[in-house]
Amino acid sequence: MDVLTTQTLSGVQMGIEVAGTVAFALSGVIEAARKKLDAVGVCAVASVAAFGGGTLRDVLLDRRPLFWIEHSWYLWTVLALCLTAMFLMRAKHFKPTEKSMQWPDALGLGLFAASGTVIALGMQMPALIAVLMGVITATFGGVLRDMVCNQIPTAFHDHRPYAVCAFAGGWVVVALHHLGWDPNAVVALGAVTATLLRLAALQFEWRLPSWKTED
Amino acid sequence: MDVLTTQTLSGVQMGIEVAGTVAFALSGVIEAARKKLDAVGVCAVASVAAFGGGTLRDVLLDRRPLFWIEHSWYLWTVLALCLTAMFLMRAKHFKPTEKSMQWPDALGLGLFAASGTVIALGMQMPALIAVLMGVITATFGGVLRDMVCNQIPTAFHDHRPYAVCAFAGGWVVVALHHLGWDPNAVVALGAVTATLLRLAALQFEWRLPSWKTED
Amino acid sequence: MDVLTTQTLSGVQMGIEVAGTVAFALSGVIEAARKKLDAVGVCAVASVAAFGGGTLRDVLLDRRPLFWIEHSWYLWTVLALCLTAMFLMRAKHFKPTEKSMQWPDALGLGLFAASGTVIALGMQMPALIAVLMGVITATFGGVLRDMVCNQIPTAFHDHRPYAVCAFAGGWVVVALHHLGWDPNAVVALGAVTATLLRLAALQFEWRLPSWKTED
Numbered sequence: 216m217d218v219l220t221t222q223t224l225s226g227v228q229m230g231i232e233v234a235g236t237v238a239f240a241l242s243g244v245i246e247a248a249r250k251k252l253d254a255v256g257v258c259a260v261a262s263v264a265a266f267g268g269g270t271l272r273d274v275l276l277d278r279r280p281l282f283w284i285e286h287s288w289y290l291w292t293v294l295a296l297c298l299t300a301m302f303l304m305r306a307k308h309f310k311p312t313e314k315s316m317q318w319p320d321a322l323g324l325g326l327f328a329a330s331g332t333v334i335a336l337g338m339q340m341p342a343l344i345a346v347l348m349g350v351i352t353a354t355f356g357g358v359l360r361d362m363v364c365n366q367i368p369t370a371f372h373d374h375r376p377y378a379v380c381a382f383a384g385g386w387v388v389v390a391l392h393h394l395g396w397d398p399n400a401v402v403a404l405g406a407v408t409a410t411l412l413r414l415a416a417l418q419f420e421w422r423l424p425s426w427k428t429e430d
Numbered sequence: 431m432d433v434l435t436t437q438t439l440s441g442v443q444m445g446i447e448v449a450g451t452v453a454f455a456l457s458g459v460i461e462a463a464r465k466k467l468d469a470v471g472v473c474a475v476a477s478v479a480a481f482g483g484g485t486l487r488d489v490l491l492d493r494r495p496l497f498w499i500e501h502s503w504y505l506w507t508v509l510a511l512c513l514t515a516m517f518l519m520r521a522k523h524f525k526p527t528e529k530s531m532q533w534p535d536a537l538g539l540g541l542f543a544a545s546g547t548v549i550a551l552g553m554q555m556p557a558l559i560a561v562l563m564g565v566i567t568a569t570f571g572g573v574l575r576d577m578v579c580n581q582i583p584t585a586f587h588d589h590r591p592y593a594v595c596a597f598a599g600g601w602v603v604v605a606l607h608h609l610g611w612d613p614n615a616v617v618a619l620g621a622v623t624a625t626l627l628r629l630a631a632l633q634f635e636w637r638l639p640s641w642k643t644e645d
Numbered sequence: 646m647d648v649l650t651t652q653t654l655s656g657v658q659m660g661i662e663v664a665g666t667v668a669f670a671l672s673g674v675i676e677a678a679r680k681k682l683d684a685v686g687v688c689a690v691a692s693v694a695a696f697g698g699g700t701l702r703d704v705l706l707d708r709r710p711l712f713w714i715e716h717s718w719y720l721w722t723v724l725a726l727c728l729t730a731m732f733l734m735r736a737k738h739f740k741p742t743e744k745s746m747q748w749p750d751a752l753g754l755g756l757f758a759a760s761g762t763v764i765a766l767g768m769q770m771p772a773l774i775a776v777l778m779g780v781i782t783a784t785f786g787g788v789l790r791d792m793v794c795n796q797i798p799t800a801f802h803d804h805r806p807y808a809v810c811a812f813a814g815g816w817v818v819v820a821l822h823h824l825g826w827d828p829n830a831v832v833a834l835g836a837v838t839a840t841l842l843r844l845a846a847l848q849f850e851w852r853l854p855s856w857k858t859e860d
Contacts, residue, residue, distance in 0.1 A: 247801075253853040255808045256801030259788075270705070275485070277494040279707040287773050301854075343502050358474075358578075363788075365797045367580045371462075371471030378470045423468040424516075490700070492709045558717050573689075573793075582795045586677075586686030593685045638683040639731075 231402060232282075233292075235326030238319035239356050240265035240293045244300045250364050258297045260360055265293050268356035272331055272348050276338060317417055320357070325410030328353040328381035329402045332388040346385035353381040353409070374423045376416040384409025446617060447497075448507075450541030453534035454571050455480035455508045459515045465579050473512045475575055480508050483571035487546055487563050491553060532632055535572070540625030543568035543596035544617045547603040561600035568596040568624070589638045591631040599624025661832060662712075663722075665756030668749035669786050670695035670723045674730045680794050688727045690790055695723050698786035702761055702778050706768060747847055750787070755840030758783035758811035759832045762818040776815035783811040783839070804853045806846040814839025 243264030247257040266283050273281050283289040331352025335345035354377065358368040370377045388405035392398075415421070458479030462472040481498050488496050498504040546567025550560035569592065573583040585592045603620035607613075630636070673694030677687040696713050703711050713719040761782025765775035784807065788798040800807045818835035822828075845851070 250797065250802070252797070252802045253804040255806075255853065256798075259798075259801055259808070274489060274704060275496060275499070277492075277707075281705060284705070284770070284774050287771050290773060290777065305854075340499070341502050343505060344499050347505065362577065362580075362792065363798065363801070365580065365792075365795065367465065367467070368471075368474075368578065371474055371578070372465070372467045374468040376470075378474070423470065424520075489704060490711060490714070492707075555714070556717050558720060559714050562720065577792065577795075580795065582680065582682070583686075583689075583793065586689055586793070587680070587682045589683040591685075593689070638685065639735075 231326045231406060232330050233289075235323045235330070236265045236289060236293070237296060238323035238326070239268075240296050241300065241319045242323065242357065243360050244297055246360055246364055248301075248304055252364075254297075254301060257301060258294060260363055261297050262290070262293055263363055264356045264360040265289075266356070267359040268327055268352040268354065269331070271355045271359075272334070272352045275351070276335065276340075276348065278334075278338075321410050321413040321417070323356070324353045324377065324381055324413055325384055325406040325408070326353075327356070328384040328409045329388050329405035332385040332405065333392070333398065333402055336389065336392055342386075342389045346382060346389060349385035349388065349405075350378050350381045354378045376421055376423060377413065379423070380409045380412035380416065383412055446541045446621060447545050448504075450538045450545070451480045451504060451508070452511060453538035453541070454483075455511050456515065456534045457538065457572065458575050459512055461575055461579055463516075463519055467579075469512075469516060472516060473509060475578055476512050477505070477508055478578055479571045479575040480504075481571070482574040483542055483567040483569065484546070486570045486574075487549070487567045490566070491550065491555075491563065493549075493553075536625050536628040536632070538571075539568045539592065539596055539628055540599055540621040540623070541568075542571070543599040543624045544603050544620035547600040547620065548607070548613065548617055551604065551607055557601075557604045561597060561604060564600035564603065564620075565593050565596045569593045591636055591638060592628065594638070595624045595627040595631065598627055661756045661836060662760050663719075665753045665760070666695045666719060666723070667726060668753035668756070669698075670726050671730065671749045672753065672787065673790050674727055676790055676794055678731075678734060682794075684727075684731060687731060688724060690793055691727050692720070692723055693793055694786045694790040695719075696786070697789040698757055698782040698784065699761070701785045701789075702764070702782045705781070706765065706770075706778065708764075708768075751840050751843040751847070753786075754783045754807065754811055754843055755814055755836040755838070756783075757786070758814040758839045759818050759835035762815040762835065763822070763828065763832055766819065766822055772816075772819045776812060776819060779815035779818065779835075780808050780811045784808045806851055806853060807843065809853070810839045810842035810846060813842055 240261040243261035244257055246264070247260040250256075252260060266281075266289070270281055270283070273279070328349040330349075332345050332349030334352075335348035340348065354370050358370055361368040361370075384405045387408045388401055391401040391404060396404075455476040458476035459472055461479070462475040465471075467475060481496075481504070485496055485498070488494070543564040545564075547560050547564030549567075550563035555563065569585050572585055576583040576585075599620045602623045603616055606616040606619060670691040673691035674687055676694070677690040680686075682690060696711075696719070700711055700713070703709070758779040760779075762775050762779030764782075765778035770778065784800050787800055791798040791800075814835045817838045818831055821831040821834060826834075
């Protein structure tokens with residue numbers, strides 16, 4: 216990451232970013248397996264899911280070099296993860312289900328929402344833009360993953376709160392940041408808020424308001 | 431918008447840009463409602479439709495900060511529009527049809543084609559590139575909207591002139607610009623040309639040449 | 646292309662880039678015709694197929710101006726190609742098949758993989774990133790073409806080596822580059838490697854490992 220990010224993200228935050236990347240890459244592997252993509256497709260969809268949101272954020276904010284270009288071990292990590300996951304899935308006849316995607320997804324959602332918001336705040340973005348950058352970081356990996364897999368993005372139509380949780384976590388980050396809290400605590404609390412909200416939404420079957428479908 | 435744009439776009443042109451944004455956001459809301467997306471999906475598709483074309487233009491031309499990042503009230507406007515539209519649609523059992531999308535679409539098409547071309551001309555782009563940037567500004571919001579909604583972009587397959595109208599409006603802008611006309615008149619005439627062409631195309635059922643389908 | 650590229654790409658390499666662009670544009674025309682898109686869709690899909698990979702590479706690496714913006718005759722070439730191809734297809738009742746896309750595709754694959762890798766090496770990118778940029782240049786035109794045409798990218802699910810061939814060609818470029826070979830020879834050998842691998846893969850029906858599908 217560039218000078219700005221090195222200043223913005225501490226070691227703790229870097230660790231959180233890596234965990235989020237792995238979580239999303241795994242969700243990409245599982246989705247690709249469900250679609251019966253080939254090995255190249257698995258690696259590509261996993262990479263899009265893992266790096267897509269952060270890359271879109273950085274392109275929109277004009278931050279360069281991109282984090283996965285400067286730190287190319289990110290790529291090696293995702294590549295190794297894909298090969299390992301493919302091997303395990305083949306060896307153990309593991310059938311990936313939609314449910315198995317929910318946990319890594321919720322974790323990545325919280326982690327990326329918080330780190331994306333902090334990065335944008337570090338560039339002196341206004342609050343709404345910073346929160347939106349967090350939401351984009353957290354959700355557009357999955358949105359692009361679904362677009363590549365030729366389906367309407369789950370985040371946009373399944374009526375269970377997803378981006379909304381990232382949105383809430385982002386505002387927690389903004390609020391604590393303006394209160395002058397320790398940056399590590401800010402990111403951690405923002406991430407925990409978004410992840411817990413997501414898990415609660417799944418557990419208690421919260422629903423977004425929907426269209427009347429009587430027609 | 432950056433210094434360049436502040437010089438390029440006058441108040442009149444800014445008003446036109448806002449009107450075009452609202453028109454396209456509305457087309458996104460309607461499309462999202464037809465696909466039964468949830469509230470997040472409606473806001474996302476409306477934003478993609480409203481900001482997608484201009485954002486792609488700015489990324490291709492490397493203009494930063496993006497207009498909706500510098501002027502974040504754009505985002506609040508689209509957000510408010512989405513919530514209002516969703517409320518009205520629920521309250522009044524309004525069933526959005528393809529036909530109801532045509533008017534805001536035609537208006538946005540003309541406005542964005544003209545303003546996109548003027549912006550590129552202001553960056554000393556050659557005529558073809560400037561016109562193409564106008565076409566991208568005008569059509570790729572809709573193209574990305576359709577891609578997110580998992581369908582082949584309407585602009586590419588319905589055989590009714592759409593991008594072609596933006597193309598024509600762009601050349602009007604280029605011609606009047608080289609004749610040294612007043613910038614406001616240039617944008618207004620280019621926008622009117624593209625919009626009227628589009629409405630005429632719909633009214634008189636003009637068709638683009640198509641493949642023979644006897645096979 | 647910018648100063649860097651002018652230094653990086655010789656006349657031979659420029660010729661190779663043009664040939665690859667034409668090859669991919671043709672694959673876009675054929676795909677658009679199979680989907681019965683209209684004339685605008687044909688030009689758009691051909692342009693996305695021809696310029697998409699290189700544009701994504703340049704956006705990721707922050708290279709500006711984009712090659713097709715600085716050299717706008719690229720656009721005129723693709724536009725003329727589309728009109729000619731559409732005319733011929735209508736006149737001769739030519740029915741494009743999947744098989745007819747394989748040769749231009751294989752050629753473009755090799756050419757873009759090699760030139761993309763060389764460009765990234767010229768920007769002092771590490772080996773893996775450079776090879777990946779070659780793969781992106783070579784494959785994402787096709788990936789975006791398929792996404793616009795609303796299908797899962799062929800490169801990700803047909804189990805025949807495609808991106809893998811570009812990957813191999815990229816490593817040939819990296820190896821010869823580090824051995825200090827003549828740049829033209831480096832590009833030519835990398836391109837030939839990737840193209841021949843692709844043609845061999847099709848001829849001998851090599852398969853990527855696939856998921857067990859007994860479930």
